[in-house]
Amino acid sequence: MTAACITGFGGADDIRTGPLPRPVPGPGEALVRVEAVAANHVDTFVRSGAYATEVPFPFVIGRDLVGTVESPAEAPAGTFAPGDRVWCNSLGHDGRQGSFAQYAAVPVDRLYPLPAGVDPVAAVSVLHTAGTAHLGLFREARLRAGETVLVEGAGGGVGSAVVQLATAAGARVIAVDRAENAEWCRGCGADQVLDRADPEVHAAVRRLAPDGVDVLWDCSGWHDLETTIPLLARGGRVVLMAGLRARAVLPVGAVYTRDISLHGFVISNASVADLADAAGTINRELASGRLRGRIRVRLPLTEAARAHRLLEGRAGGPGGPGRIVLIP
Ligand SMILES: NC(=O)c1ccc[n+]([C@@H]2O[C@H](COP(=O)([O-])OP(=O)(O)OC[C@H]3O[C@@H](n4cnc5c(N)ncnc54)[C@H](OP(=O)(O)O)[C@@H]3O)[C@@H](O)[C@H]2O)c1
Known part of the structure; x- marks a missing residue:
């Protein structure tokens, strides 16, 4: 089979796409014929060694896949049948081989059915992001309707x-991003959308939520906590999950005098049970058509190195928002 792999930690140019033996599923694993994979920032951190995790070399890169069961695992019996459309978002770290290949051996407890009628490319574009969103909102921030x-x-x-x-959980969302993303953010359900280039953006948040926001989630990794922590309500929760090398100034008094808590996490550490819980939400939202991602570009798997260069901003070609999806 064709696979994109590395033989040691390194740069995007060290990714080689070529023939590798088809994996032989072990106990509790199903062999999946891969139909689509997505490139995520974390893949570049694993590839370079910046994110410490067990990696068996030669190592097939990649975390997410949508595919079809080729041969099901022997146990637990009856979980999946050949031909079933499935997905996984937890390969390629912690000793597991990745997804950027024509076939992958996937532990069945990390494999979920793809809801009928859902397009594999559309689905693969949200598996990592929505899994992360679920963990941060519900396991970490314990979001409640009306917050x-x-x-x-x-x-x-x-x-x-x-x-x-x-928004699907009944929360109100104030979204901050580039002005050109405003329409997309509204389409995602944001109640208010603010331009991040507006120097008064945080004053606008204060006006929109005079009693404070309940959850603060900065996906940019920028973390201007001196400015944003005072925007939180008493009992507010800060989700920290981006900015591997960020150094932020924490206004300590504003945190502890108002019962504010910081919740750092990576999806890579999520248990099988947590991931299954997230998968339930993802499948419900995929089936309803409410969970949608943007796709920046579709590439053949042979362009895996280019996908990493694009993610790292080191390649010409399609910029802009959205996932880079690769097709084996
Ligand atoms: N902890 C976890 O489990 C976990 C899971 C998934 C992702 N992550 C991390 O979360 C981050 C977001 O991932 P993603 O997949 O959503 O990436 P993405 O699709 O590239 O989105 C990143 C967003 O942050 C914005 N941004 C980047 N730098 C910024 C800055 N200096 N100021 C303001 N906005 C900025 C980007 O805007 P532009 O349009 O300007 O680029 C974009 O809207 C990454 O750092 C990723 O590694 C962590």
């Missing part, structure tokens, strides 16, 4: 999913 969520970087992949899942 207000401030999302910075709302037009990006995770940001869009946060807006969509929060």
